[in-house]
Amino acid sequence: MKGITLLLASVVILAGIVAFTAPASLHADDSAAPAYVTKIPPGYRDWRLISVSLEEGNLNSLSAILGNDVAIKAYREGKLPYPDGTIIAALHYAHVPSAENNKVFGHAQSFVPGAPTNIQFMVKDSTKYAATGGWGFATFVDGKPAAPASMKSCFPCHSQAKASDLVFTHYAP
């Protein structure tokens, strides 16, 4: 999910321009504006594993993707769309070599999580987040939510995963 921010900068800019130039009347109803998740869902570090991932390139990130009980049940049953109450957490870490492991292996081959870079969430609430496919998006850096402007790319990018209800991560067996 992290790369979306970098990749779709142009989309963000375009969206910003559109928002800025749109007639005020279109914004009379605030419920149509995207709502973001502004509080870290409690207990996420105790959630069960959905999968892991690696992003190379600019992101250079090792990640664990966890789900709350509703998410894990939905993943295992393979039913879409995800029900309200589903929360998916992506814990992103810097992707750093492990000097300790490489010494044992005798090769530079081992990578482990470095410092956390951010934590992202997708929260399903088909009413509250109706404007963004029923998903509320969130990015927290050092426990603080990212600026809303940087979040505008989440929904259009995730919309490309329509067949899996806007979720990129598959369940690892």
Place this chain on the structure above:
Amino acid sequence: MKGITLLLASVVILAGIVAFTAPASLHADDSAAPAYVTKIPPGYRDWRLISVSLEEGNLNSLSAILGNDVAIKAYREGKLPYPDGTIIAALHYAHVPSAENNKVFGHAQSFVPGAPTNIQFMVKDSTKYAATGGWGFATFVDGKPAAPASMKSCFPCHSQAKASDLVFTHYAP
């Protein structure tokens, strides 16, 4: 943990020779021989996350490392040695590019778990596994335990992590 098998093939061979040529009297007491874990600990896929890792080179493996409740408590408290009852699971997957994600990113940068390659466990029981530092080691491929000969390298390699009670994986925040 997976790479140990490959790396220490020579140790395994040596150990085999030593075992084969040792006087029979040394083996009168079976408790001195390494014991391995032969059953998959139930419920491990529901355990909480310790960390994730990536091994490049021959291993080319993306991994999730999970712990049972005893393991998670011990990790979070930072107390060593790990108490009896600790179980650490390493779920290893082939490290494969995600065509789906790369299409969205516009770059070949995204890797996800492919087919599971094996699952490894470390089970702490200071009595049962006294001969191997209190840890029972296990590798399961397709649900079946690996041949004991291939497991002889586990303990000598993990012994290099003496400062962390033979455990390589650190807790990811």
